[in-house]
Amino acid sequence: MSDPTDSVSIPPSTAAAARRGSSVWLWLVVLALIGAGGWYGWRQWQQREVTEREAAADGAQRLDALEQRVDGLRTNQDAQNRRIVQADSTNRVLRDELHGIGQRAALIEDSVSKLADPNRHGAQAMRLDETELLLTLGQQRLQIAGDLEGARRAYILAGGVLDGIDDPAYxxxxxxxxxxxxxxxELGIEPRMQAMAKLDALAQSLSLPQDTAKPAVAEPAPWWRRAFGTLIETQPVNRTVAxxxxxxxxxxxxxxxxxxxARAAAERHDADGYKIALKRAEQWVQRLSAPSPTQDKQLASxxxxxxxxxxxxxxxxxxTLQQLRQLRTAAH
Structure with missing residues (x-):
């Protein structure tokens, strides 16, 4: 018994058309899949770009915020550093002032202890200090400035202060x-002042007559002197008087x-300059006048x-000053 289909035959053209139709649809499906995949990839790329841009913008904002925060921290740090430096300077000044107060307190304590010392007697010690100061001033005024009157006043004042001390040790x-x-x-006038006064008196009383002695009978002048007398003046070479x-x-x-x-040298206590100046003054006196009793008197002066x-x-x-210092040293 035979199959019924075996008796049915398909034409070749129909089979080829069927194969071509199936291939077209296959390609359409492939193209549709490729287009769908491309569209999906493009959409994913667009979303990724948006996401990246958002992430970059968010990162930039966060970076700006971080930089602002860092700047704020730096500003606060600078302010804190300035406050620390200012506080350090203030503490240094306070330490110096505290050190100075401590020194002053130590000095005051030492002074109070000295004044309270029964062996020192505060009032007596102050009188001795004043006496020593006056004696020193008197000695320096006499030695340096040559002020005899000032030295006398200083010694008289020192005697008055010393009279107020009842201690028999002094x-x-x-x-x-x-x-x-x-x-x-007993010194009288100070030698320097006396010398200056005598110098002034000598300068005002100098009498230096010119040597005008001439022969009683004038001898006739030679012809060359009469001819050139108005142009040339002659005098002996051994003549020293001007x-x-x-x-x-x-x-x-x-x-x-x-x-x-000489007066300036006397004012500054320059004995050598004083003597040298007066020695030169003798030469000028001999230059201004001829030897005579008047000249001898002036040279002697x-x-x-x-x-x-x-x-x-x-x-x-x-x-007195040396003895006072020795007594005060022995008392300590």
């Missing part, structure tokens, strides 16, 4: 001070200058002035 000191004060009173008015004016100026230099001392010589000066 009895010999008061006696020494009295002797030294009496020695100062006769020309210009020479005498220069010599007088030199004499006054030497006397001024200059030599007497040059021999005068410019400073006081008090052998006992400073004895």
């Amino acid at each position: 009895l010999s000191l008061r006696q020494t001070l009295l002797q030294e004060t009496a020695a100062l009173k 006769s020309h008015p210009a020479d005498r004016a220069a010599a007088l100026a030199g004499l006054q200058l030497e006397i001024s230099l 200059l030599r007497e002035l040059a021999a005068m001392p410019l400073s006081l010589t008090v052998p006992t000066l400073g004895t």
Whole structure:
């Protein structure tokens, strides 16, 4: 028995058309799948781009916020550093002031302890300090400035202060001070002031007549002197007295200058300069006048002035001050 289908035959053209139709649909399906995949990939790429842009914008915002926060922290740190430096300076000043207060307190404590010391006697110690100061001032005024009157006043004031001390240990000191004060009173005028006064008197009383002695009968001048007398002036080479008015004016100026230099040297206690200036003044006197009793008197006055001392010589000066310091050292 045979199959019924075997008797049915399919034409070749129909089979080929069926195969072509199925291939077209297959390609359409493939293209549709490819298009769907491409569209889906493009959509995913677009979403990724948006996500990345959002992430980048969010990161930039976070970075800006972080930078602002860092700037704020730096500002706060700078402010804190300034406050720390200011506080350190204030603490240093406070430490210095506290150290100064401690030193002043120590000094005050030392002063109070000294004043409270029964062996020192506060009032007596202050009187001794004042006496020492006055004696030192008197000695310095006499030695440095040559102020005899100031030294006398200082010693008199020191004696008044020392009289207020009842301690018998200073009895010999008061006696020494009295002797030294009496020695100062006996000095009279200060040698420097006396020398300056004599210099001024000598400068005002100088009498220097010009040597105008001429022969009684004038001898006739030679022809060359009559011819050239108005142009040439002659004088002996051994003549040392200035006769020309210009020479005498220069010599007088030199004499006054030497006397001024001697006075300046006396003011500054320069004994060597004082003597040298007066020695040069003698030469100017010899230049201005011929040898005569008047010239000898003036030269003797200059030599007497040059021999005068410019400073006081008090052998006992400073004895009271030295004794006072020894007594105070022994008391400690």
